[in-house]
Amino acid sequence: MVRAAISFREFRMRYHTEAACREELFRQRFPEGFVCPKCGCKEFYAIRSRNICQCRSCRRQTSVTAGTMMHRTHLPWTVWFWAIYLCTTDKRGMSAVQFSRTLGISYDSAWHLSERIRKAMEQRDRHYQRSGIVEMNDYYVGGPSHNGKRGRGKDKVKAVAAISRTEDGIPLFVRMKVVDGFKGKTLQQIADQCFAEHTKVECGGYHSHRSLENAALSYSCYEAGDLHWLHTAISNFKAFLLGTCHGRCVHLQSYMDEFCFRFNRRNTANPLCFRLARAVAASCALLC
Numbered sequence: 040m041v042r043a044a045i046s047f048r049e050f051r052m053r054y055h056t057e058a059a060c061r062e063e064l065f066r067q068r069f070p071e072g073f074v075c076p077k078c079g080c081k082e083f084y085a086i087r088s089r090n091i092c093q094c095r096s097c098r099r100q101t102s103v104t105a106g107t108m109m110h111r112t113h114l115p116w117t118v119w120f121w122a123i124y125l126c127t128t129d130k131r132g133m134s135a136v137q138f139s140r141t142l143g144i145s146y147d148s149a150w151h152l153s154e155r156i157r158k159a160m161e162q163r164d165r166h167y168q169r170s171g172i173v174e175m176n177d178y179y180v181g182g183p184s185h186n187g188k189r190g191r192g193k194d195k196v197k198a199v200a201a202i203s204r205t206e207d208g209i210p211l212f213v214r215m216k217v218v219d220g221f222k223g224k225t226l227q228q229i230a231d232q233c234f235a236e237h238t239k240v241e242c243g244g245y246h247s248h249r250s251l252e253n254a255a256l257s258y259s260c261y262e263a264g265d266l267h268w269l270h271t272a273i274s275n276f277k278a279f280l281l282g283t284c285h286g287r288c289v290h291l292q293s294y295m296d297e298f299c300f301r302f303n304r305r306n307t308a309n310p311l312c313f314r315l316a317r318a319v320a321a322s323c324a325l326l327c
């Protein structure tokens with residue numbers, strides 16, 4: 040179902056009660072209707088006072104947030120929904136400090152909230168494989184090192200980015216990952232995990248990339264490219280990191296996950312807030 044864009048005022052009015060949020064969470068978690076996780080029965084009793092669905096057949100009780108990132112949250116669902124809206128409508132994202140001030144919650148709660156949302160984002164993108172033409176390269180993240188030198192210094196965090204694009208050069212999906220090193224084995228693991236068969240990989244000319252060429256037997260070819268979109272995405276990510284996260288490299292992977300989630304859905308018809316609500320409602324905290 041495609042939904043129209045929605046203003047924050049309208050969003051807040053629509054989800055201003057826990058009951059309204061529960062209805063939306065139910066729709067997002069069970070888009071095809073309720074299915075008992077134990078016996079598969081589709082009929083249930085709603086115990087609204089406890090936010091529970093009880094299976095008519097086996098009587099198993101299932102909360103709409105059980106096992107998700109919202110499991111046993113102490114925050115009202117309305118706060119979760121407003122946070123989801125805020126961090127999807129501003130491409131710069133929201134820091135924990137901004138969440139704390141805007142939503143009127145403690146910094147610790149805001150940090151917990153934003154980390155959970157980012158993990159749901161990562162889970163949503165985890166199993167999508169890049170295919171077609173993919174630009175891939177490694178890069179460093181972080182400010183000047185202690186000796187003031189910029190570039191590939193020892194004090195920076197190592198990362199790998201890959202972005203798929205069409206034959207016409209239109210960027211599609213990006214994935215970024217913090218790595219321990221740039222050895223061929225590490226790059227190969229990322230390629231195996233993130234790329235579909237017959238993916239055409241374009242990357243920089245480092246030695247580790249050349250070893251990937253030999254090991255990537257299932258790919259059709261491997262050639263150098265100008266990596267234009269990859270460098271654009273990396274620059275945008277660094278700007279996001281500097282602007283919203285003040286360049287902090289702690290929890291860098293979760294910032295990358297947030298950036299990639301938003302980038303990968305920049306042209307979707309459905310407002311991003313509803314897509315993120317579904318990602319959170321269908322997330323699995325046990326996978327973290």
Ligand SMILES: [Zn+2]
Nearest residue numbers: 075078094097
């Ligand atoms: Zn059942």
